[in-house]
Amino acid sequence: MTNIDERIKSFGRLFANRLESERLEDAINYVNHGERGLAFETICDHLSEFKVRITREEYDLAIQICNLLEMDVDDISLLHLKELVLR
Numbered sequence: 001m002t003n004i005d006e007r008i009k010s011f012g013r014l015f016a017n018r019l020e021s022e023r024l025e026d027a028i029n030y031v032n033h034g035e036r037g038l039a040f041e042t043i044c045d046h047l048s049e050f051k052v053r054i055t056r057e058e059y060d061l062a063i064q065i066c067n068l069l070e071m072d073v074d075d076i077s078l079l080h081l082k083e084l085v086l087r
Helices: 003-013 021-033 036-049 056-068 076-083
Strands: none
Touching (some): 003 021, 003 036, 021 036, 036 056, 056 076
């Protein structure tokens, strides 16, 4: 397991008390099958779908992971996350 895999899992676990555990674990488990991008996108999609409020630090961590995955920071999943940041 790579450092980025661990970062994605840790990122997902930040929301253990804010997202349904089974849904969250299913998303995190994609990492175990070599689907780190899908895991990250699914976590972000669940946060958006269920309008889970996130901190600025959590959003910044999402951007860091996005960059490590070489994803577009203007991806729809991340744009929706930005709207969920607590002010």
